[in-house]
Amino acid sequence: MTNVTPEDVQALIELFDAGDWDELHITLDDFQLHLNKDPAARRAWNGGERTVVDTPAASVATPAPVAVPAASATADATGSADYQVPDGMSVLKAPNLGTFYRSPKPGAAPYVEIGQKVDADSDVCLIEVMKLFTPVKAGVAGTIREILVSDAELVEFDRPLFVIEPDA
Incomplete structure (x- = not known):
């Protein structure tokens, strides 16, 4: 099983933003990443139902305005x-x-x-x-x-x- 960390994802996003690519797909075991610079394509890729996870406030702190x-x-x-x-x-x-x-x-x-x-x-x-x-x-x-x-x-x-x- 591949362990992809948030830092790995951030690094991939930064490389994608800095590069001349228009689209990037990565699949590693149960991890999938899809990046696309076209906003319409992003909406289509994530067009299905969204699963909202209500994270307890103790584990994720939302910064105060x-x-x-x-x-x-x-x-x-x-x-x-x-x-x-x-x-x-x-x-x-x-x-x-x-x-x-x-x-x-x-x-x-x-x-x-x-x-x-x-x-x-x-x-x-x-x-x-x-x-x-x-x-x-x-x-x-x-x-x-x-x-x-x-x-x-x-x-x-x-x-x-x-x-x-x-x-x-």
């Missing part, structure tokens, strides 16, 4: 550092590397929309790693003001996902 001063820059949806978080807002960041999904399954309504009120324990998206879907909680009660990532997009650890205006 961080209030960011207006002068502070964080990565925008393109990964550059020119995105400015408005004063008084909180940014919810990805708890781990994976594929970001706005809805619980293909064709379903998104968890949240811009302008929607959320509680700290509201699910706002899913992050998928190797067919393991982990719900991400808002972490703060407030109103969704911006969604910074596209559906089915690969996100890095700590990448900004949502801007939330905290309740006063």
